[in-house]
Amino acid sequence: MLMGLDCAPPAIIFDRMKGDLPNLEAMMGTGLYGPLRSTIPPITIPAWLVMMSGRSPGRLGLYGFRHRTKFSYDDMWIANSTRMHAPTVWDLLGDEGMRSVIIGVPPSYPPKEMNGVSVGCFITPTTEGEYTYPPEAKAEVERVSGGYITDIEFRTDDRDKLLRELYKMTDRRAKVVRHYAEKGDWDFMMFVEIGLDRINHAFWKFYDTQHHLYEPGNRYEDAIPDYYRHLDGIVGELLEILDDDTLLLATSDHGAKGMRGALCINQWLEEEGLLKFKSKPEGISKFEQCEVDWENTTAWGWGGYYARIFLNVEGREPKGIVPQSDYERVRDDLIARIEAIPDMDGRPLDNFVLKPEQVYKVTNGDYPDLMVFLDDLYWRAAGTVGHPDKYLRENDTGPDDAVHDWNGIIIYKDPKRPAGRPLTGAKLIDIAPTILKLMGASVPPDLDGSPIQPIIDLSNEVSE
Numbered sequence: 001m002l003m004g005l006d007c008a009p010p011a012i013i014f015d016r017m018k019g020d021l022p023n024l025e026a027m028m029g030t031g032l033y034g035p036l037r038s039t040i041p042p043i044t045i046p047a048w049l050v051m052m053s054g055r056s057p058g059r060l061g062l063y064g065f066r067h068r069t070k071f072s073y074d075d076m077w078i079a080n081s082t083r084m085h086a087p088t089v090w091d092l093l094g095d096e097g098m099r100s101v102i103i104g105v106p107p108s109y110p111p112k113e114m115n116g117v118s119v120g121c122f123i124t125p126t127t128e129g130e131y132t133y134p135p136e137a138k139a140e141v142e143r144v145s146g147g148y149i150t151d152i153e154f155r156t157d158d159r160d161k162l163l164r165e166l167y168k169m170t171d172r173r174a175k176v177v178r179h180y181a182e183k184g185d186w187d188f189m190m191f192v193e194i195g196l197d198r199i200n201h202a203f204w205k206f207y208d209t210q211h212h213l214y215e216p217g218n219r220y221e222d223a224i225p226d227y228y229r230h231l232d233g234i235v236g237e238l239l240e241i242l243d244d245d246t247l248l249l250a251t252s253d254h255g256a257k258g259m260r261g262a263l264c265i266n267q268w269l270e271e272e273g274l275l276k277f278k279s280k281p282e283g284i285s286k287f288e289q290c291e292v293d294w295e296n297t298t299a300w301g302w303g304g305y306y307a308r309i310f311l312n313v314e315g316r317e318p319k320g321i322v323p324q325s326d327y328e329r330v331r332d333d334l335i336a337r338i339e340a341i342p343d344m345d346g347r348p349l350d351n352f353v354l355k356p357e358q359v360y361k362v363t364n365g366d367y368p369d370l371m372v373f374l375d376d377l378y379w380r381a382a383g384t385v386g387h388p389d390k391y392l393r394e395n396d397t398g399p400d401d402a403v404h405d406w407n408g409i410i411i412y413k414d415p416k417r418p419a420g421r422p423l424t425g426a427k428l429i430d431i432a433p434t435i436l437k438l439m440g441a442s443v444p445p446d447l448d449g450s451p452i453q454p455i456i457d458l459s460n461e462v463s464e
Contacts, residue, residue, distance in 0.1 A: 001181070001242060002249040002435070003235060004105065004192030006044060007200050008409050009255035010035045017228055023236035024411065027248060031413035032454060034423035036431075038254040040359050041306045041371065042404045045079045045123075047253035047428060048106045048192060053086040054432035054447035058356060060086055061365020064304060068366045071317050074288060077366075080123055081107050087444075089432050090114055090188060096441050098187035101180045104150070104173060105192045111135075116186060119176060122151035122194045144179045145172040154198040155398025159220060162202055167230070170195040174234045181241045188439065193234075199227045200256040205401035211258040212393065213401060244415040247438055247459075251431060255405030261343065262380040262392040265301040265309075265372070271390065272337060274298040284386040284396070294319035299334060301372070303383030303396070305404045308368035309334065309353075331355065331370060338372055344391035349375040361448070377403050417461050426452050 005013075013024060014033070027033070039050045039057055046062035057063055062079060069075040077083065084107060090100035094115030102108060106121040111133035119141055120131030127148055132138040141148050149169040156162055170193060177191045205213040206220035235250070242248070266287050269275035276293035287300065294312060298321065302308040311330060314320040322330050335353040343349050354371045356363045374381060380403055382396040395401075410426050429449035436443045437451040438459055 001238070001246055002188075002190040002251060002431075003238070004048070004190060005196050005231070005250060005252045005409070006192055006194050007197035007254060007256050007404070008252035009200075009257065009405060010407055010409050011255070011257075012224075012228065013409050017225060020225065020229060021232040023232045023239055024250065026239070027235075027250060027411045027413045029420050030415075030418040031248070031411055032419050032421060032423040032458060033409070033411040034426060035407040036251055036410040037427045038404075038406055038408055039428055040354070041373075042254035042377070042406055043305055044194075044197065044253055045106050049084060049086075049088070051251065051253065051428045051431045052088045052090075052105065052190075054429060054444075054449040055086050056360050056362070056429065056448045058360025058363045058367070059448060060084065061367070063308065063356075063365070063367055063371075064302075066302075068310065070366065071313075073292070073294065073318065078123075079107055081110055081112050089435050090116065090190075092436060092444070093188050093439065093441055098439065098441070099185060100188040100190070101186045102189075103177055103180070103191040104194060105190055117180065119148070120150055121192065124150040140179075141176050145175050148172060148176065151194060152198060154202045155395075155400055156202075157399055159202065159223075162198075163223060166195050166198055166227070170227075170231065170234070174237075177234075178237060178241065181238055188435070193231065195227070196231060196252075197256075199224055200402045201400045203401075204256065204258055208258045208401075211401060212260065246415070248411075248413040248415075249431070249435070250409065250411040251428075252408030253428065255407045255409075256402045257378065257405045259380055259395065259401055259403045260375060260378045262303075262382040262394070262396060263307075263341065263374055264382045264385065264387050264390040264392065264396070265303055265307045266383060266385050267387060267390040268341070269299055269301060270385075274334075275300050277385075280385060282386070284384055287383050287385060290385060295321065298322055298330065299369075301381065301383060302368075303381040305377065305380060307372035307374070307381030307383075309338075309370035309372055311369045334370060338370075341374075343375075343379075344389070349379065351375060377405060379403075412455050412458070414459060417458055419458055423452075423454055 046057045100116040103119040104121045109120045109124040118133040124131045152165045203223040205211045206218050207224040276296040278291040278293045280290050297312050312320045313322045338353050339351045356367045384396045430452045433443045433449050434452045
């Protein structure tokens with residue numbers, strides 16, 4: 001069983017709440033545990049699919065939640081299961097006759113045929129339509145849960161309502177997980193609880209004493225630790241259900257840390273003379289709502305936890321102006337400029353910019369020209385325009401005080417082979433081949449990841 005704790009950071013699980021999460025600590029006390037290096041970029045989609053396929057974002061052609069369509073200025077596609085063609089752990093296990101139950105694992109909508117049961121993840125638009133495989137599993141899920149919830153609106157100022165809906169979602173999903181765990185007709189079971197991600201993003205400034213918006217004694221100071229304790233209780237209920245023949249993994253797709261600021265990347269590009277507008281809507285606007293002067297634009301960007309920069313290349317984009325012969329020179333010039341951007345007080349930021357082909361052995365799909373990470377992820381990139389200043393103290397698309405971090409967590413427990421020691425060097429991309437190896441299934445030779453050797457070594461130890 002793999003317990004997916006979306007956005008769980010090592011600093012909280014292993015340090016700050018040490019002694020307060022008895023069930024996860026029980027797993028650590030007799031297992032292997034440590035940081036789990038996420039993927040580039042460390043974003044929910046693609047991270048979970050990288051974890052479950054053993055293939056890089058470049059090989060998957062998955063660089064975030066949304067992507068340009070070819071080299072269009074305004075046409076895009078949203079990541080979902082129909083765009084994902086690499087076989088996952090459950091696909092490969094199914095080929096060898098093993099049955100899986102998958103609950104809330106992104107991207108699992110629309111539901112795809114598999115040997116077992118699949119229940120939709122947070123990208124499911126509504127539970128009124130089909131969100132399970134097989135389709136008849138929907139009635140069972142709805143009955144057990146009392147009304148399955150795939151996600152909640154977490155970028156809101158109504159945090160009391162948010163907390164109520166968050167616990168409701170988590171508890172209803174937990175009922176489904178317990179139901180299928182008890183049924184036991186599976187060889188591999190996995191769930192992802194997205195609520196952990198939502199509580200981190202919505203309440204980080206109330207919890208993190210180092211956050212620039214933290215106020216001591218605020219009414220939501222315990223919102224995050226209370227939810228972590230609640231989730232640990234759900235883990236404990238599962239541990240009571242599972243027998244000693246069940247290998248346990250708990251992982252997160254990335255970590256979390258406080259957001260220090262946001263850079264309006266398109267406003268910065270405009271100031272640098274690289275982006276031109278014919279006219280901009282009055283007030284703060286999405287970039288897509290602006291009338292861009294493409295004939296005089298060199299580059300533009302998309303915001304998020306990292307910025308994707310696109311060059312307007314001659315012969316590639318419809319109105320491209322950057323000559324093919326100048327492509328590398330323009331990219332290198334942009335890298336130098338971006339890495340030199342300071343914060344609003346003139347202090348240096350730990351910015352770094354990557355070229356996709358330097359990160360991935362293969363770059364499939366609609367990849368950006370540059371991948372921009374501001375202040376080692378402490379700063380977001382804001383894609384909107386029309387702000388009074390290019391520097392923001394808060395998120396531009398709704399309340400959100402946390403950013404993603406490079407390391408998530410991994411905890412591995414074999415009930416028959418106690419360990420209780422730290423695990424170092426684990427990478428998210430290595431989870432799929434590790435699971436396949438543990439279950440005696442064939443590991444495809446073309447994976448980008450490799451089995452995590454300390455886990456394999458532990459599984460090979462003779463049980464006392």
